[in-house]
Amino acid sequence: MNLLKENFYSEIVYMSNGKFIVIEGIDGSGKTSICYFLKKLLLKHKKCHVKVLRDPGSTSISEKIRYLIKNSIKNEYMFYETELLLIYAARVQLTKLVISPELKKGNWIISDRYALSSLAYQGGGRKISKKKILLLQSLFLKNVIPDITFYLDVKPSTGLERITKRKNKDRIEKNTLNFFIQVRHAYLEFIRNDSKTIKINANYNLNTVKKNFKLEFCSWLNENI
Ligand SMILES: Nc1ncnc2c1ncn2[C@@H]1O[C@H](COP(=O)(O)OP(=O)(O)OP(=O)(O)O)[C@@H](O)[C@H]1O
Ligand SMILES: Cc1cn([C@H]2C[C@H](O)[C@@H](COP(=O)(O)O)O2)c(=O)[nH]c1=O
Secondary structure, three states, X not given: OOOOOHHHHHHHOOOOOXXXXXXXXXXXXXXXXXXXXXXXXXXXXXXXXXXXXXXXXXXHHHHHHHHHHHOOEOOXXXXXXHHHHHHHHHHHHHHHHHHHHHHHOOOEEEEEOOHHHHHHHHHHHOOOOHHHHHHHHHHHOOOOOOOEEEEEEOOHHHHHHHHHHHOOXXXXXXXXXXXXXXXXXXXXXXXXXXXXXXXEEOOOOHHHHHHHHHHHHHHHHHHHO
């Protein structure tokens, strides 16, 4: 695609409205690596302000909630509904404090996960009804919709292998392979026929994933900016 080098940068000159870009995928799919790769790509041209965020997290309150979500508390089980509501509390805080104001200023947001994660993890993984999750979404996030979501699709065994190499697993990562198979299945169901989500094959090595992501991103940019 020859739009890659010339057009990618010339298009950025015209960026004036803020854009909300979300990177999704199961644990170990490479989301964080791609978020920072995209930030670098956008900043090279210095024509827009870019913030990378993580959901849950990225505000003081949301980071405290993130800690609760990711770490087990001795002798007390966390109910799946509690998990969902904590995640939504962190997301509402992040949205009101950072995402909405930044977008209003015309800045760009790259978010490592957003509402689709709840449909995949709490819906597909924990089996909370889609209706309840969508109700929270429509009650609290109704005007904040990603302009585009990139879903990094990886085989759950590969994703888990990558995170096992990196660090000790947290409360959610300790779930079974079958849990992640169901989360991936839910992602694939939700993005099927969704024109605002682009699927990237994340089973390849990181350089190849970055190259393919860049191609898809540039092509989206050319059509949408
Ligand atoms: N395509 C890839 N091939 C091999 N290793 C990868 C690939 N993508 C990421 N990794 C490695 O896997 C680990 C997890 O990557 P990264 O943090 O980007 O993923 P993530 O989806 O954000 O994970 P998590 O959800 O656990 O935070 C890192 O050590 C990273 O270098
Ligand atoms: C947003 C969101 C996240 N989760 C889970 C998925 C991950 O295991 C952690 C977040 O950690 P990461 O390193 O930032 O990927 O939380 C979830 O279950 N539901 C959600 O909506």
